[in-house]
Amino acid sequence: MINTQNHPRRHEEKIPAGKRVAFCRCWQSAAFPHxxxxxxxxxxxxxxxxxxxxxxxxxxxxxxKPGE
Ligand code: FES
Known part of the structure; x- marks a missing residue:
């Protein structure tokens, strides 16, 4: 699947500690980038x-930490 919905290529978001967020990888979400x-x-x-x-x-x- 490709970016057929013309979503922005880049997204930045601060996520509060403890919050869980699911980011779309199929490019078809109506709530993209979520x-x-x-x-x-x-x-x-x-x-x-x-x-x-x-x-x-x-x-x-x-x-x-890496290696732990
Ligand atoms: S990964 Fe795209 S809608 Fe869930």
């Missing part, structure tokens, strides 16, 4: 395994 579940319909239609990337913001002190 996932609205449209990927499920597309997956049924195409057989592709589409889905969002889900980000959970954590306080800086809880971030995992």
């Amino acid at each position: 996932c609205d579940g449209t990927h499920r319909k597309l997956s049924d239609q195409t057989g592709d395994a589409l889905g969002p990337v889900v980000v959970t913001a954590v306080p800086a002190a809880e971030e995992e």
Whole structure:
């Protein structure tokens, strides 16, 4: 799937610690850049395994350090 809805190429968003946000990767969400579940319909239609990337913001002190 490609950007057929002409969504902006770039998005920046601050996510409060503890909040979980699902970002659309199928480009078809009506709430883009957030996932609205449209990927499920597309997956049924195409057989592709589409889905969002889900980000959970954590306080800086809880971030995992590389190698730990
Ligand atoms: S609507 Fe696009 S990934 Fe969910």
